[in-house]
Amino acid sequence: MTNNKQIYISVEPHEKRLAIVKDKCLEKYYVERPQDAQILGNIYKGRVASVVNGIAAAFVDLGIGKNGFLHLSDLVKPSEGYEDILQEDEGTVLIKEDKKPGGRIGDLIKNGQDLIVQVAKEALGSKGVRITSHIALPGRYLVFMPYEDHLGVSKRISDPSERRRIKEVLKEIRIPKGVGIIVRTAGEHCGKKEFITDIKYLTRLWKNIQAHSGRAKSPAIIHQEYDIILRILRDQLSEEIDAIYVDSPPEFKRIRHFIGMLMPKFKNKLKLYTGSKPLFEDMGIDRDIEKIYNRTVYLKCGGYITIEQTEGLVAVDVNSGKFKGKKGPREMALRVNVEAAQEAARQIHLRNLGGIVIIDFIDMDSKGERDQVFATLVEAMKEDKAKTNILPISEIGIVQLTRQRVTKSLEGISYSACPCCHGKGLVKSASTMAIKALREVYSKLNGRKGVSVSITAHPDVAAKLSGDFADSITRLERQLRSRINVKGDSSLHLEELRIVTG
Template sequence: EEAPTAETPTLETAPEDAGPEPSVGEMPQQEEATPAVSGEPEENVLAGRTETPLVVAAVQEAADTEVAAPSTPVPDEELSEERIGPELSEEPTASEPEPTDQSVEAHSGEEPESKPSSVRLRRQHHRYMRRSNRGRSRRSSGASAHHPTSEPEARGGSPKTTPSITELLREGQELIVQVAKEPIGQKGARITCHVTLPGRYVVYMPTIDHLGVSRKISNDQERQRLRRILQSAKNGIPGGFIVRTAAEGKSESEIIADMKYLYNLWLEIRRKAEKVSAPALLYHDLDVIERVLRDQLNEEFDTIWVDDEQAYERVVRFLEKFQPNMLPRARLYTRSTPIFDAFNITQELEKALKPKVWLKSGGYIVINQTEALVAIDVNTGKFVGQSDSLEDTIVRTNLEAVKEIVRQIRLRDLGGIIVVDFIDMEERKNRQKVMQALEEAMRVDRAPYNILQFNDFGLVAITRKRVKQSLERTLCSPCPYCEGAGYIKSVDTVISEILTQARRMARALEGETVVLRVHPDVARAFKSKGYREELEEILGRPVMITSDPLLHHEKFDFA
């Protein structure tokens, strides 16, 4: 879904330590309009599609904080193709992919511990302002700034001017902000003043006057019906709404109840923000189980298996309130075999963490994640083809690789810049065939993406929106042995360093005999390749080499 952007700035903050996940209010029935903002998580209402949190922030001094033009995180993968109401042609639109956990927090002074997704209050002091005045504000991807004060000038033909950050923020000011993107690697979280509160059927944007319908709803009559519901029910409610795909075919009362609930939730957040001082958490999205049920569950699912009794009870209560027709499909898993093993999930997870993925034909792809981009290489491997033409074999391998590449991108949740190195094809029509297959396969992806054509080097670049860590970064941590490099120094390199160090320390070492402690692999090389004699010649005395399996492969010491 698309939503227009406004002028309030988006801030980027340094990563924070995760704190305890706050509880969300009790979920009311659809006819109830006023939600509670406290209670057990399992009683939460369908209040937030975004996993991005809301935060009240006060402007504070932070060397690592930057200002960006706002991007409105629409917490649904569905982009809106239409607008309802007044013409907004001067306002550019921005789309966001699947978000992360949602919460609200108030900040003032020191950074508090919080969940990656939250709404906060932050204080930006003089250093922040000086940076802004030097023109260090930047734009969020896919969004541009728009401010009401510049609109008359634009309509009159004069160029629009973007106000300085000092005109929008002042020291000590408290803001309600939402975490639009959780910390990834060395990059801090991104926060925005444009709050989005997703429900089951609509997404509420209290700061943006925009009405839209999900692009995935293709029936014109249904779109017209949903438009009329939005227009009639919005009277008296500030901000805007986007109808989600789940609203297709739903009654007017169900959609209006969702709209009223989200509006009242926003009022409750505002009231809470007035009573607390920054920093403070104001709201947090549903937990992972309820988010999956709210955002993913549909009629295509045959069974919902749960292997924990407490989680099963929460699932049942959730379905009873919001999807009673799906209640018979919820089952409690009681077998002795672990549920992941029973459904072959463990094996698939292990495969998803390995760089090499085999294709059915015998070819394979290699996936390497780096800080800057993701590189995917396609190889024929053991596949020789059934044709005498090498070009046909290459094309078949590339076409088979396309399906697996798209599957791995979604399975591993790869984002950012993805560069695919297909096997070189000589004929232009074959390259076009592979590109068409790639574009067709990527259509099922719910995250915003863009595919660039083959370049002069035979590479295809895919940009995919990333709001959270990939599967590998989520389940794994850098290797403590190689410190994440993926390799260690060879034995010969370590021996060369030992000989160099011996020359430096020859005069400083005392005693008639020198003891060298090394890793067993290095000790074996010393004894078998004649390096021991060279070392004794450098030191001018006998050397006793001892192996220590607890010593790091690259470490050594003289005694």
């Protein structure tokens, strides 16, 4: 029996893309470009550039331009930053208690000191990368933490008997002294052999990093995390996947070696695509990818949702659209909201939307119906591995949630701010600019009379001045005893004016 779920990998000189498709529907999409390659998980030998006791933090030179931000909490206590590095919520329960941070950061590190640190959060907007001194090396089934001394099991492994079994297996394994181990969700039902293979691999990796650190002069990178392809395969390849299609022979060989080393039981799932058409075009994935960037997403029931990203939050608005129910507005609201809850969860993950997300559902009078919609959203969000916190639905149908944001959204990778509106999504109207032009003429002349004036503007603004505002120009000419000439120039931005007096 097949699960009808596949992974498609397309590799081009300037871009790597990976899509996960389930039942012919795009479920997940990832893209990486050389100039925007992710540094999350990279390990650096950095040098402390400055220590600021007032904010309990230090800035560390990593050799990447902007200094990394190291907070006291990422320096003195076992960090949960490995969840950021994995970009998923393992919800780990530790067997050993952590100590709370305390003291001054200036008492622990000094300017010029070398530190081994790992990137726990990518630079977003004006913020630099966030780093931690508590290293976490993810394997297929385990997370290897060389500076911690505790064992843990993912909370997503919820069966008490399975949790006990895993702990017993870990007790039988020889774990390097002083090393912490977290069993990932993928470790459920795994045996001693799989855990030992992971530990051996991660121990060798850590020894190589230590050796590199000893030779390197700070600031320097001493370990680079896998690229998007190997990272997703390591973290998400499972029995659910029927096949992995790759369109590049060199990439096929690289992936085959990686899977053979880390997950040999999945080796037979890998297939080289040799079709005449581009892989993503042939499978209809390109068409689905284009829809990800649309502001409006239409639902099967006839309703739709609109998604607006701002610097502070993401707003999702649910609308009934063309839905026509037979039982009236109450049935309409419930059916559209249920479908919208499922689609909103899918879009949040597909677009990699992070931070604060507000979903405005259609009003529902019944608490039972609101609870049903909320339960649908919570269930749909369980498919998302990113750490999320969802607040209960309000009486007016508003749901607030936060989603772990450690990398750019898909829109942030694929789009830049519009050079015309500078990201506002709006430009001033031709009428507004025509009025502004007349004001600037009056201000520029400053009471002088008999001076000729030339206004050069975008053709739409010039047309407005010569048409609707022709009477205003005539009155201004009489008032100032001046001649005002208007010219259109298509090379000018709609909000750009050139006013010359002579």
